[in-house]
Amino acid sequence: MSHRFLNQKLKEKGLKITRQRKDIFNLLNSNKKKHMSAEEIQNEIVKKESNLGIATIYRTLQHFVDSGIAIKHDFDDGKSRYELKVDDSSHNHHHLICQKCGSIIEVNLDLMEELENQIEKNFDFEIKNHTVKVYGICKNCKR
Amino acid sequence: MSHRFLNQKLKEKGLKITRQRKDIFNLLNSNKKKHMSAEEIQNEIVKKESNLGIATIYRTLQHFVDSGIAIKHDFDDGKSRYELKVDDSSHNHHHLICQKCGSIIEVNLDLMEELENQIEKNFDFEIKNHTVKVYGICKNCKR
DNA sequence: GTCAATGCAAACGCTTTGCACCTTG
């Protein structure tokens, strides 16, 4: 995903393109599988690039979520985690959360069509998005 | 669900049966569809029963979750919400979250078997539980 | 040059913890 994408999305919303926003975007872009917290983002950027206030990070991430650039996740560890949205479909991947080691495994199956159809039909509910979290014990921890 | 159930679950974990724990259980039991926050629980019990410290509520709810009596939910409004677990199956109901009015609609469909089978097979992951949140616009708000 | 964005520190809100006192079994 190029920074052309970022520029376009920001312009659509009338937002300015700043060094800080590019840094955050680039970091998320090179850590696609990591679900980074605001604090982790700050640590990485301060280490590798330059200073970056935590308030700016929260404000930027909120903009990214509003603009459909990023997704905010809650994995029950007390802090929000963010990742870039890979495409514009409403079908996000799912996450397996290991209750022993805490690792997050991505699942690219969807298999939610039947459930979504039933929901739209039975509840007259217009689905925009969904999140699926599956808790259990991962391969490694089972041994 | 009777308080016999509560007593049994508490004893299994070596926990004492106190007025506060009974009050919280009874309140959740008579508000099965409400997903109450700690603060709401406190308000209701202080109004109807007697004094109850917020720290006791958090400690009790944690015990309830650990004992399989209750489920902790996060509906992205900044506070955790709790409801009694209806049975011992790992198949909880799903929740529809209206992005306009914030209302929570319960869905008693499951339809996750196919996805769970694929996950257990492809990822060698032992599933204990899952949560599904579907975001969108509810019937009323669509008008 | 104008208006939004940033950084800092303070404020916020939910949740947890320390500790003296109280209650259950």
Next chain:
DNA sequence: CAAGGTGCAAAGCGTTTGCATTGAC
């Protein structure tokens, strides 16, 4: 009566906000 539970207040911690300064367009 011993061990765990409670209530209060303080502390914790992630997140948000106010405000003066800086930077994008």
